[in-house]
Amino acid sequence: MIAWTSHPAKRRPKDAMLAAFVITLATYAVLVSMRSAWLAAMCAVLLVLAAAPFLFRTHYRIDDEGIRARRGFVTRARPWAQLRRLEVGTRAALVSPYKQARWLDRYRGMTIYFDGSDRCAVVRLLEKNVAAR
Numbered sequence: 001m002i003a004w005t006s007h008p009a010k011r012r013p014k015d016a017m018l019a020a021f022v023i024t025l026a027t028y029a030v031l032v033s034m035r036s037a038w039l040a041a042m043c044a045v046l047l048v049l050a051a052a053p054f055l056f057r058t059h060y061r062i063d064d065e066g067i068r069a070r071r072g073f074v075t076r077a078r079p080w081a082q083l084r085r086l087e088v089g090t091r092a093a094l095v096s097p098y099k100q101a102r103w104l105d106r107y108r109g110m111t112i113y114f115d116g117s118d119r120c121a122v123v124r125l126l127e128k129n130v131a132a133r
Helices: 013-034 037-050 119-131
Strands: 002-006 058-062 066-071 074-079 085-088 092-096 110-113
Touching (some): 002 119, 058 119, 066 110
Antiparallel strands (some): 058 066, 085 092, 092 110
């Protein structure tokens, strides 16, 4: 079992400031151009949710049963039996229930960020369990 917490914004404060600036600028642009505080608030909420993997902590747990990721009040879990493909990048890995790349990977798959973990150990465990299916 491996467990770790990924929080890219804490480790890259300049990028976090840039994200905050872009969200603020876009919200202000909507407020001024549309003259609607409601639309500006919706813009801010949508942009924060889109940047949530970067801005908020994600707690990962990989064990014999599968992969679990918890961010805020949302927990996503995938058992090993559902996973058929692994793509490893430099900062993250994608595990997917599809054997070949599909546009649904973004929604049905799970992106696992290595930030805050032992990358080699995580990749080794993922390769062992996903390749065994």
